[in-house]
Ligand SMILES: C[S@@+](CC[C@H](N)C(=O)[O-])C[C@H]1O[C@@H](n2cnc3c(N)ncnc32)[C@H](O)[C@@H]1O
C-alpha cells in the first residue's frame with residue numbers, strides 16, 4: 547500500500563495502513579517508532595524501521611498442558627525444581643476456550659511449556675477445541691509419544707504446526723542430552739508424521755496446511771551435528787529446523803554456551819553486509835572462512851534499535867497459561883528457577899498476574915499492573931544487565947539500577963534473540 551505525505555511533510559498512519567501493518571491499536575495505546583542505528587539501509591528500507599505498540603492486543607496464547615515429563619533432558623529447567631508436577635485442569639481449560647471465542651485478535655494457541663504436552667490425557671481434545679476457535683495451533687513435543695495413532699489424532703484435531711525437539715543426529719549425542727529418550731523411536735515417529743501429513747488434503751495453493759518442524763537447542767558439545775540435523779530434516783521432509791541457544795540452569799552447563807562473543811559484540815574484523823547469494827564455487831565455505839574463532843557468526847543481523855531489547859512474547863501480544871492455571875507474560879517468568887546469564891548466577895523469580903482458577907483471562911489481561919508491565923517491556927528501558935559485568939541487583943530479576951521494578955527484563959536472553967522459540 548502507498549501513503550502520501552501531507553503538504554508539511556508529515557504522514558498520517560491511516561486505519562488502512564495500520565491494518566496493512568497488522569497493527570490494531572487499542573484506544574489508549576501509543577506506538578513507538580525507532581530506527582536501527584547500525585543498519586546501512588536505515589531510512590531506505592522498511593527493515594530499518596521498528597514499530598511497537600505499548601499495549602498490544604491479545605494475539606497469542608501459550609498453554610502449558612502439564613509439567614509432567616517422560617524424559618530428563620540435561621538442559622531442562624525441571625532439573626532445578628521442587629515444584630509438584632501437575633496437569634492443567636480440564637474445566638479451567640474449557641472456561642478459557644469459552645472466553646477466547648470473543649478474543650477477536652487471537653491468531654495462535656501454542657501447546658508447550660515445561661513438561662511434555664502429549665502426556666496430558668486430553669491433549670487431543672485441547673488442540674481440537676483451540677482449532678475450533680479458527681486460529682492456528684502449535685505443539686512442541688519431545689516426540690517419544692508421537693506414535694501413529696497420536697499423530698493421526700493431532701492431525702485430525704487440526705494441529706497446524708507440530709514441532710519435535712531433536713538435540714542431536716545419532717543415538718549417542720541425542721540421547722546424551724535427551725536422557726530417557728530413544729533416538730530411533732523419535733526419528734521413526736517424525737518420518738511417520740510427515741507421511742501421514744502428506745496423505746492429508748492439501749489446500750488450493752498446493753501448500754500443505756500442517757507444518758512439521760524440528761527444534762534444536764545448540765550447545766558447544768553438539769554444534770558439530772547441525773549439518774547432520776539439517777540433512778536428516780531434509781531426508782525426513784520436515785519444513786524447517788529452528789535453532790535456539792541454550793539457557794543454562796546448572797553451573798556445569800555454562801561450558802555449552804555458544805554466544806559469549808555475540809552478546810558482548812567482541813568483533814575482531816570489520817562488519818560485513820552480505821546480499822543474498824548462491825552457494826556457487828564454494829561461496830558458503832569462503833564466507834565461513836571469514837569467521838574468526840570466538841567471533842560472532844552474524845553478518846546480516848541488524849543491531850536492535852535504540853531500545854536495548856525486544857520481547858518476542860510481549861511484542862507479539864502473548865500470554866502464557868501454566869499447568870497450575872497461573873497467568874504469566876512469557877515462558878521466562880512462568881516458573882522460578884536459578885539460571886546462569888553470561889557467567890553470573892541469577893534467580894529468575896516467576897511473575898504471575900493472576901490465576902485462571904480465580905479469575906478470567908480478560909480481567910487479568912486488562913489489569914493495570916499487567917498493562918503497565920507490557921508498556922515497560924515494549925519501551926525496554928530496563929538496565930542493560932546482559933551487557934554489564936553485573937552487580938548485586940542483578941542477582942535476581944527484582945528492581946534494577948534504572949529503577950524498573952520487579953520483574954525487570956534487562957538480563958533476559960529471549961529479549962536479545964539469544965534464546966528463542968518457534
Ligand atoms: C521446554 S520444552 C517443552 C516441550 C517438550 N517437552 C520438548 O522437549 O519438546 C520446549 C523446547 O525448549 C527447549 N529447551 C529445553 N531446555 C532449554 C534450555 N535450557 N534453553 C533453551 N531451550 C531449551 C527444548 O529443547 C524444546 O525444544
Ligand code: SF4
Pocket residue numbers: 615616617618619621622623624659660661662688
Ligand atoms: S522433554 Fe521437554 S520438558 Fe521434558 S525434560 Fe526434556 S526439555 Fe524438559
Ligand code: SF4
Pocket residue numbers: 856857858859860875876877878879923954955958959960961
Ligand atoms: S523480556 Fe524476557 S523476562 Fe521480560 S517479559 Fe519478555 S521474555 Fe519475559
Ligand code: SF4
Pocket residue numbers: 929930931932934935936937938939940946947948956
Ligand atoms: S542493575 Fe545496572 S549495574 Fe547492575 S548488572 Fe544491571 S545494568 Fe549492571
